[in-house]
Amino acid sequence: MAQLDEAEDSNSRADQAAERLRRLLIAGDLVPGQRLSETAVSERLGVSRNTLREAFRMLTHERLLVHKPHAGVFVAVPSLASIIDIYRVRRMIECQALRSSPARHPASRRMRAAVESAQASRDADNWVAVGTANMEFHSAIVALADSDHLDRLYANISAELRLAFGLLDDPEYLHRPYVDRNAAVLALYLTGDTAGAASVLEDYLLLSERTIVAAYARQLPA
Amino acid sequence: MAQLDEAEDSNSRADQAAERLRRLLIAGDLVPGQRLSETAVSERLGVSRNTLREAFRMLTHERLLVHKPHAGVFVAVPSLASIIDIYRVRRMIECQALRSSPARHPASRRMRAAVESAQASRDADNWVAVGTANMEFHSAIVALADSDHLDRLYANISAELRLAFGLLDDPEYLHRPYVDRNAAVLALYLTGDTAGAASVLEDYLLLSERTIVAAYARQLPA
DNA sequence: AGGTTAGCGATTGTTGAACAATCAATCGAG
DNA sequence: CTCGATTGATTGTTCAACAATCGCTAACCT
Numbered sequence: 210m211a212q213l214d215e216a217e218d219s220n221s222r223a224d225q226a227a228e229r230l231r232r233l234l235i236a237g238d239l240v241p242g243q244r245l246s247e248t249a250v251s252e253r254l255g256v257s258r259n260t261l262r263e264a265f266r267m268l269t270h271e272r273l274l275v276h277k278p279h280a281g282v283f284v285a286v287p288s289l290a291s292i293i294d295i296y297r298v299r300r301m302i303e304c305q306a307l308r309s310s311p312a313r314h315p316a317s318r319r320m321r322a323a324v325e326s327a328q329a330s331r332d333a334d335n336w337v338a339v340g341t342a343n344m345e346f347h348s349a350i351v352a353l354a355d356s357d358h359l360d361r362l363y364a365n366i367s368a369e370l371r372l373a374f375g376l377l378d379d380p381e382y383l384h385r386p387y388v389d390r391n392a393a394v395l396a397l398y399l400t401g402d403t404a405g406a407a408s409v410l411e412d413y414l415l416l417s418e419r420t421i422v423a424a425y426a427r428q429l430p431a
Numbered sequence: 432m433a434q435l436d437e438a439e440d441s442n443s444r445a446d447q448a449a450e451r452l453r454r455l456l457i458a459g460d461l462v463p464g465q466r467l468s469e470t471a472v473s474e475r476l477g478v479s480r481n482t483l484r485e486a487f488r489m490l491t492h493e494r495l496l497v498h499k500p501h502a503g504v505f506v507a508v509p510s511l512a513s514i515i516d517i518y519r520v521r522r523m524i525e526c527q528a529l530r531s532s533p534a535r536h537p538a539s540r541r542m543r544a545a546v547e548s549a550q551a552s553r554d555a556d557n558w559v560a561v562g563t564a565n566m567e568f569h570s571a572i573v574a575l576a577d578s579d580h581l582d583r584l585y586a587n588i589s590a591e592l593r594l595a596f597g598l599l600d601d602p603e604y605l606h607r608p609y610v611d612r613n614a615a616v617l618a619l620y621l622t623g624d625t626a627g628a629a630s631v632l633e634d635y636l637l638l639s640e641r642t643i644v645a646a647y648a649r650q651l652p653a
Numbered sequence: 654a655g656g657t658t659a660g661c662g663a664t665t666g667t668t669g670a671a672c673a674a675t676c677a678a679t680c681g682a683g
Numbered sequence: 684c685t686c687g688a689t690t691g692a693t694t695g696t697t698c699a700a701c702a703a704t705c706g707c708t709a710a711c712c713t
Contacts, residue, residue, distance in 0.1 A: 479668045
């Protein structure tokens with residue numbers, strides 16, 4: 210086992226700070242729109258202002274934070290337009306990756322593991338874990354394309370989407386319907402019917418987008 | 432028009448430094464693999480080491496530089512695998528953007544302008560300008576998809592590809608064949624035959640990839 | 654009174670210097 | 684000649700200070 214849960218951030222202190230902030234972000238401890246004071250956060254994390262700025266810049270490139278010049282950094286608030294954009298990209302990339310993937314691609318193991326993990330977490334009523342497993346499933350689908358660039362793009366997109374999920378407050382409603390659908394997509398893919406799998410996935414993504422957009426519009430009437 | 436050519440980098444000094452480095456990189460003044468000393472570059476650009484580090488980090492995220500811990504930053508050397516990956520992504524994204532684009536999309540004007548610019552530069556024997564115009568043409572194709580995320584991904588990919596072009600040394604051979612092909616793609620698209628345009632584009636990209644990979648393998652026998 | 658502007662305070666942007674941590678090359682011992 | 688320790692240079696990180704900029708307050712003018 211190369212990297213353990215806590216060992217992956219061992220590189221630099223800026224990386225460590227970024228990782229800690231990342232966890233605070235996906236855990237929802239930092240609400241979107243909130244301003245992050247450099248001095249306050251730096252002394253809370255025990256790093257220097259300069260180092261924290263490097264961490265901020267990393268997270269800004271991951272679109273988790275936004276930087277307004279001379280005003281500070283803020284937790285990103287995913288816009289409706291950005292979410293719609295994300296789903297457009299997901300349909301384009303995931304469906305094509307699935308459709309034109311050779312059979313028995315190594316990443317299919319990741320897909321299977323993610324489905325099983327999601328089912329287990331569902332039975333344990335742990336819905337944020339279900340969400341994590343679902344996202345891992347889609348990440349594995351993208352990995353079918355064997356493209357580092359797409360993998361990286363998808364990692365960014367996932368982070369942003371996760372921020373949006375955190376804005377909503379019914380994780381069961383958001384994640385439960387998709388674990389069975391993921392299993393269906395995986396089953397079709399494993400039989401070699403990649404076109405069918407892609408088709409099911411596309412419907413699935415359209416439904417998911419509608420659900421999230423609706424919940425989003427309901428929650429943020431502004 | 433909000434931002435002019437020279438005014439876009441006015442934000443911070445780190446941005447300015449990054450922009451200057453970017454120009455040095457695409458101009459080929461900085462050869463791939465070269466190490467960039469923090470102190471040397473910082474005093475050459477007239478910025479502090481700390482500020483330069485922020486610039487380095489930006490360019491690292493754009494994959495123009497690579498950062499090796501405790502060893503420094505180096506000009507990225509695009510690997511053959513990365514180039515192949517880039518072309519795979521380009522085929523996936525550009526063809527689908529072209530195929531599923533509505534007619535008379537605003538970005539088609541950018542496509543037309545790029546074609547005309549390439550033709551003019553070709554007649555003037557300015558081959559690096561031809562290369563720039565060609566890349567602008569493809570960037571406009573991606574813009575047909577109306578996705579900020581894809582636009583950003585493509586900007587990164589373009590920068591990396593440009594670095595690879597700089598490694599080769601016959602810009603006419605690299606760029607001349609494609610200005611007429613771009614014009615053909617544009618013509619098909621404007622008649623509404625998006626499927627035909629996408630098909631031509633796919634052949635085109637396959638040919639371009641073969642050309643570059645061959646030149647690359649010839650030049651770097653290592 | 655209402656709107657405008659000048660100034661104030663706070664925060665970010667940038668710099669320089671200093672020290673610790675790490676790597677690579679040199680030099681020396683066996 | 685090979686292996687190992689020392690040295691030197693570069694990066695990683697912190698601190699303190701100052702300049703630049705923004706938002707707000709309050710005084711000012713009409």
